[in-house]
Structure formats: C-alpha cells, structure tokens
Amino acid sequence: MADSAVERLQNAGHEVTLKHYSSSELENGILGRFDAVVVRSATKLTSKVIKSSSGRKGSLKLVGRAGVGIDNIDLKVATKSKVAVCNTPGASTKAVVELTIGHLLASTRHIASGDRTLRSGEWAKKSMRGTELAGKRLGLIGFGRIAQGVAKAARVLGMTLHAYDPYLPAEVAAGQHCILHDDVDELFRLCTHVTIHCNFSPETHHLVNVDRLAMMSGVGRDGVACGNHLVNCARGGIVDEDAVLAALESGQLASAALDVFEHEPPGDHPLLQHTNFHGTPHIGAATIEAQGRIGEEMATLLIDFFDGRHPQSALNPEVL
Amino acid sequence: MADSAVERLQNAGHEVTLKHYSSSELENGILGRFDAVVVRSATKLTSKVIKSSSGRKGSLKLVGRAGVGIDNIDLKVATKSKVAVCNTPGASTKAVVELTIGHLLASTRHIASGDRTLRSGEWAKKSMRGTELAGKRLGLIGFGRIAQGVAKAARVLGMTLHAYDPYLPAEVAAGQHCILHDDVDELFRLCTHVTIHCNFSPETHHLVNVDRLAMMSGVGRDGVACGNHLVNCARGGIVDEDAVLAALESGQLASAALDVFEHEPPGDHPLLQHTNFHGTPHIGAATIEAQGRIGEEMATLLIDFFDGRHPQSALNPEVL
Numbered sequence: 145m146a147d148s149a150v151e152r153l154q155n156a157g158h159e160v161t162l163k164h165y166s167s168s169e170l171e172n173g174i175l176g177r178f179d180a181v182v183v184r185s186a187t188k189l190t191s192k193v194i195k196s197s198s199g200r201k202g203s204l205k206l207v208g209r210a211g212v213g214i215d216n217i218d219l220k221v222a223t224k225s226k227v228a229v230c231n232t233p234g235a236s237t238k239a240v241v242e243l244t245i246g247h248l249l250a251s252t253r254h255i256a257s258g259d260r261t262l263r264s265g266e267w268a269k270k271s272m273r274g275t276e277l278a279g280k281r282l283g284l285i286g287f288g289r290i291a292q293g294v295a296k297a298a299r300v301l302g303m304t305l306h307a308y309d310p311y312l313p314a315e316v317a318a319g320q321h322c323i324l325h326d327d328v329d330e331l332f333r334l335c336t337h338v339t340i341h342c343n344f345s346p347e348t349h350h351l352v353n354v355d356r357l358a359m360m361s362g363v364g365r366d367g368v369a370c371g372n373h374l375v376n377c378a379r380g381g382i383v384d385e386d387a388v389l390a391a392l393e394s395g396q397l398a399s400a401a402l403d404v405f406e407h408e409p410p411g412d413h414p415l416l417q418h419t420n421f422h423g424t425p426h427i428g429a430a431t432i433e434a435q436g437r438i439g440e441e442m443a444t445l446l447i448d449f450f451d452g453r454h455p456q457s458a459l460n461p462e463v464l
Numbered sequence: 465m466a467d468s469a470v471e472r473l474q475n476a477g478h479e480v481t482l483k484h485y486s487s488s489e490l491e492n493g494i495l496g497r498f499d500a501v502v503v504r505s506a507t508k509l510t511s512k513v514i515k516s517s518s519g520r521k522g523s524l525k526l527v528g529r530a531g532v533g534i535d536n537i538d539l540k541v542a543t544k545s546k547v548a549v550c551n552t553p554g555a556s557t558k559a560v561v562e563l564t565i566g567h568l569l570a571s572t573r574h575i576a577s578g579d580r581t582l583r584s585g586e587w588a589k590k591s592m593r594g595t596e597l598a599g600k601r602l603g604l605i606g607f608g609r610i611a612q613g614v615a616k617a618a619r620v621l622g623m624t625l626h627a628y629d630p631y632l633p634a635e636v637a638a639g640q641h642c643i644l645h646d647d648v649d650e651l652f653r654l655c656t657h658v659t660i661h662c663n664f665s666p667e668t669h670h671l672v673n674v675d676r677l678a679m680m681s682g683v684g685r686d687g688v689a690c691g692n693h694l695v696n697c698a699r700g701g702i703v704d705e706d707a708v709l710a711a712l713e714s715g716q717l718a719s720a721a722l723d724v725f726e727h728e729p730p731g732d733h734p735l736l737q738h739t740n741f742h743g744t745p746h747i748g749a750a751t752i753e754a755q756g757r758i759g760e761e762m763a764t765l766l767i768d769f770f771d772g773r774h775p776q777s778a779l780n781p782e783v784l
Contacts, residue, residue: 238596238598238622239594239596241621242569242572242573242596242597242598242621243569243573245565245569245621246566246569246570246572246573246575247575249562249563249565249566249569249570250566250569250570250575250576252562252566253562253563253566253744253747253751254744254747255566255567255570255575255576255742255744256570256575256576256579256580258743258744258745258747259576259580259742259743259744260576260579260580261745262730262736262743262744262745263736263737265731265732267728267729267745268745269745269746269747269750272744272745272747272750273747273750273751273752273755274559274747274750274751274752275751275752275753276558276559276562276751276753276754277562278558278562278753279753296620297617297620297621300616300617300620301561301562301565301617302558366753368752368753368756369752370752408587409587410582411585412585416582416583417583422575422579423578423579423582424573424574424575424578424579424582424592425578425581425582425587425588425589425592426589427573427574427578427589427592427593427594430589430592430593430594431573431593431594431595431596432593432594432595432688432689432690433595433596433598433599433686433688434596435593436688
C-alpha cells in the first residue's frame with residue numbers, strides 16, 4: 145500500500161503493522177491478533193488460516209484485498225466465520241487496460257523480439273512483418289470494467305468487438321458496441337485476437353485449452369491472414385500453458401503474451417523461450433497511479449468499516 | 465510491392481522488372497532504361513543517379529516511392545530533370561500509428577525488459593513498476609496523418625494532446641482536441657511523453673537534442689512522477705542518439721523507444737544495450753495490410769501516369 149494510505153489510517157487513530165508472516169504462522173492463527181488484515185495476491189488466506197484467526201472476541205473481522213482477484217481468499221469460510229472480505233475493484237482498471245493493449249500491439253508488431261534481435265546485433269527488418277489490429281475481431285473473455293476499457297481503445301484502433309460473459313446483462317455490452325455471445329466457443333471461432341478478463345475459478349480453469357485454440361481461424365474480418373493472438377493479463381490458470389506452447393509450435397497461434405502464469409514465478413517453462421511468446425512478471429496493476437488508488441480505496445474502506453459504515457466493495461455483505 | 469500490385473501493372477500492359485542494382489550501376493544511369501522506377505527507403509536516388517538516368521528520349525519519367533518519406537530522393541534535381549516523384553502517403557498510416565502506441569505502452573510498462581528478465585529466469589515483478597498514459601500530456605512533433613491517428617488513440621487512453629507543426633493550419637489540431645504550439649521547446653517543457661511524426665530534413669536534424677531533453681519535467685499533468693518518455697517511429701536523424709543515451713544514463717529520460725536510427729542498421733551503438741531503451745528494426749510500415757495498400761496505391765498511380773492522368777500524390781506536380 146502507498147505510504148499516504150498508511151498515514152491516513154494512522155491519522156484516523158488506527159495502529160498499522162507492516163509485516164510478512166510464514167505459512168505456518170498464518171495457519172496457527174497469528175492474524176487473530178489483528179482486527180483487520182490487508183493482503184495482495186501472494187498471501188493465501190486458506191480455510192485453515194481464516195478459521196484459526198477468527199471467531200474469538202477481538203479476533204479478525206475484516207480482510208482487505210489490495211487489488212481485484214480474490215482467488216487467494218477462501219470467501220465461503222470467511223463468510224461462515226463472519227469475516228468481511230473487501231477488494232478495491234476499480235483502482236487498477238486503467239493500469240491493466242493499458243498493459244493489455246500494450247501486449248496486444250507488442251504481439252502483432254514483434255516489439256519484444258524486435259528489441260531482442262536489435263540487442264544481439266541483428267537487423268531483422270525482413271522477418272518482422274506484422275499485422276494491424278485495425279480490421280480484426282477482438283474477443284474479450286469476461287466483460288467487466290477492464291474489458292470495457294480494452295474494448296474502447298481497441299475500437300478506436302479499428303477493431304470490432306465480441307465478448308463472452310455469462311454474468312453480464314446484454315445491454316451493457318451493446319452500449320459499448322460489443323456483441324455478447326452465449327457460447328465461448330463462438331468467440332474463438334470468430335476472433336483472431338483474444339484477451340482474457342475473467343476471474344479465476346473452477347469454471348474458468350483452463351478455459352483457453354487445446355480445443356478452443358484449434359477453433360481460431362487465423363484470418364481477420366478484413367480477410368488478412370493475421371494469425372491468432374492471445375493475451376492474458378487476468379489470472380494464471382485460465383490459460384493452459386502447455387496448450388499455448390503447442391499452438392505456438394504448430395503455428396496455430398502467431399503470438400501469445402502473458403502477464404500471469406499458472407505458477408508464479410513460472411520457473412523454466414519452455415513456453416518462456418518461444419520466439420513468438422513474450423511476457424511480463426504479473427505487473428498488470430503495478431503502476432504508481434494504481435498503487436496510489438488502491439491505497440486510497442483501502443484506507444477509505446477500513447476507516448468506514450471501523451466507523452460502523454458498510455464498505456462499498458464488500459464481497460460478502462451478509463456478514464456486515 | 466505486393467504481388468497483387470505487380471499483377472495489376474502487368475494486366476494493364478506494363479512490363480515489370482524486379483531487380484536490385486548496385487550504387488555504381490545506379491550512378492551510371494541504369495535507371496534510364498526504364499520509364500518509371502519504384503523504390504522504398506534504402507535505395508538512394510541522389511542527384512547523380514537521377515541526372516544520369518533522365519533527360520533523354522525514353523529515359524526515366526517517374527519515381528514512385530513505395531512509402532512516405534522521400535529523404536532518399538533528391539526532389540530538386542528530379543524536378544529540374546522533369547522526373548515526377550510520387551509517394552503513397554496514406555497507405556502506412558495505421559501501421560505506424562499502431563507501432564507508435566505499442567512502443568509508448570511498451571516503454572511505460574517495461575514490456576521488452578519484462579520479457580527479457582522472464583526469459584533469463586528472473587521474476588522481476590518488484591522492479592517493474594510503471595506509470596499510466598492516462599492523465600499525462602503527449603507532445604506530438606509533426607501533426608500529419610500519423611500523428612492524428614496516434615492522438616486519437618492516446619486521447620481515448622486519457623492523455624491530453626499538444627503538438628508542434630509549423631506547416632499545419634491551427635484549426636486541424638483544434639478539431640482533434642490538440643493544442644498547437646508555435647515553439648517546439650514549449651512542447652518539451654510541458655510534455656512527459658514525446659512522439660516524433662515529422663519528416664527528416666536539415667530543419668529537423670537532431671531536433672531532439674541534449675538541450676530539449678533537459679527541458680522535460682518528468683512530472684505528469686496529474687502530478688505523478690512518471691519520468692520522461694520518447695518514441696520515434698518517423699525517421700532516424702531527427703533524434704540525437706548520443707543525447708538520448710546520456711539522458712537515459714542520467715535518468716532524465718525514463719525510457720526511449722526507437723524504430724528508426726541515424727544509421728541503419730545501427731551496428732553496436734551502446735544505446736541499444738541500455739536497460740530502459742527498446743527498439744525495433746524500422747518496421748513502422750511493415751504490416752501485411754500496409755504493404756498491400758502501398759502496392760495498390762502505387763499500381764494506381766503508375767497506371768494513371770502512363771494513361772495520361774495526373775497521379776494524386778505527385779510531390780512535384782509542376783513537371784506533369
């Protein structure tokens with residue numbers, strides 16, 4: 145969290161402890177010493193961690209997730225244990241939108257491999273022919289805040305928009321000039337460029353797999369043989385990395401760009417060495433601006449909670 | 465040129481020769497055997513080349529530049545020698561717009577260096593904090609077709625727009641929500657992000673130099689210390705590469721992205737090895753779509769010319 149957010153909490157009379165605990169400390173209930181805990185994505189608040197820290201007088205009442213995805217928090221157990229869980233859903237939107245568009249353009253225009261060849265002394269101009277986003281169909285998996293921001297920028301660049309989001313009212317997509325599909329397979333059949341914007345859950349685990357990648361046509365709406373392109377700045381595990389590597393090797397995917405991985409860090413997965421892959425180390429929300437906004441939102445919701453107001457972003461409002 | 469364009473010319477009754485000539489062949493007037501010649505940027509049509517190939521019955525009458533910049537063609541001598549010079553100004557606009565936005569986002573979000581560290585087995589998440597384009601001022605040097613496309617995309621991402629273009633009517637910029645400045649220095653003082661879109665000429669040689677880079681404030685319109693960022697997908701030589709390296713070393717520039725270089729290939733210039741530099745090998749127009757459009761436009765203007773119609777994009781219409 146930004147220093148300014150810590151100061152705001154202290155100025156509001158709260159005591160703030162910045163500390164890293166081991167898994168065994170967490171599982172032995174050390175968080176029970178605090179009224180509230182703020183985590184990012186790396187700290188796993190499992191059933192055991194939550195149960196051991198809550199339910200007693202003076203024990204844990206609030207978990208704040210500084211960020212969006214809560215796949216590191218057992219929400220069901222938190223709810224049963226009467227621990228409120230809140231995130232900061234809007235704070236990182238712009239940061240992830242910009243990284244997604246950046247990865248999409250870096251993919252279609254060989255920016256990472258272009259730089260790599262330049263640094264090695266090679267002038268690879270002739271092998272670096274790319275394709276344009278203009279005239280192509282973008283398929284967005286999930287159509288929440290981030291996807292809508294990506295869609296807006298992609299549309300200005302001349303893409304047409306298709307989305308799959310079973311939780312979204314159809315009129316939201318229509319308002320963004322985006323066609324909403326009931327069947328995610330249809331998105332892969334239609335679109336040469338797919339970006340991921342859904343949560344990670346059992347439902348979305350390996351949603352991007354061998355079969356769906358094989359459905360992509362490689363030919364844009366404008367008839368250009370642009371190949372197929374995949375970008376994931378959402379969560380690792382939604383994309384089957386072995387399937388992506390196989391599709392890059394066969395040419396079924398012309399490029400793949402990942403900011404998130406099934407295991408982070410991903411170690412020496414051979415995908416990372418493929419010429420047509422490029423990636424970043426889970427930095428979707430890692431901008432000065434987003435970190436500032438996350439801190440502000442988090443400080444506000446903690447202060448609200450302890451002042452007896454309901455925090456707006458509670459994911460289990462039934463415990464409040 | 466795309467095969468389809470060559471076919472169109474042949475179908476219109478023209479004979480097409482695809483051939484590379486050495487400098488000495490060019491200087492000895494070999495192009496005088498042709499009615500028209502089509503070049504890209506690498507072939508230098510110097511005073512000597514043009515003079516030795518034109519002015520006789522049946523000698524060279526038309527130079528087609530498949531692309532935009534004509535700094536490789538001596539236009540004055542061509543005009544004196546009654547050789548028409550035409551380019552394909554609109555064909556590569558979208559391709560360069562997309563590469564410029566891609567480089568801008570790759571710079572602010574460490575895409576090339578993020579990929580480099582991933583490949584080397586390092587998980588450099590903590591050192592990859594970036595900044596957002598949203599809330600910042602973009603300074604566009606030159607405000608022609610490409611700059612206007614970049615401006616449109618940058619505005620949707622939340623940037624405010626400033627341009628310097630002494631040849632542009634002020635109302636064109638105003639129509640694009642862009643403030644036009646009379647003084648290029650003002651652009652560097654105001655803007656944390658500068659992109660280059662002018663021609664290369666004695667007037668723009670090293671326009672981006674030590675003094676101007678030193679004017680940049682490093683603080684965005686939103687008050688965020690985003691550092692200064694420079695992108696050049698126009699022409700090498702507009703940017704003083706030694707000045708850029710010094711500014712990266714001192715931290716005055718947070719990033720620099722170049723698609724074009726003063727000497728191409730740039731060899732082993734130490735700039736290419738700086739962590740906060742990334743580049744591509746002059747691929748601004750290198751998309752399947754742009755190459756197709758360039759071929760179409762070029763075939764049309766050659767056919768028009770030999771059918772006695774004036775080609776629209778003649779740069780010296782006085783010879784027609």
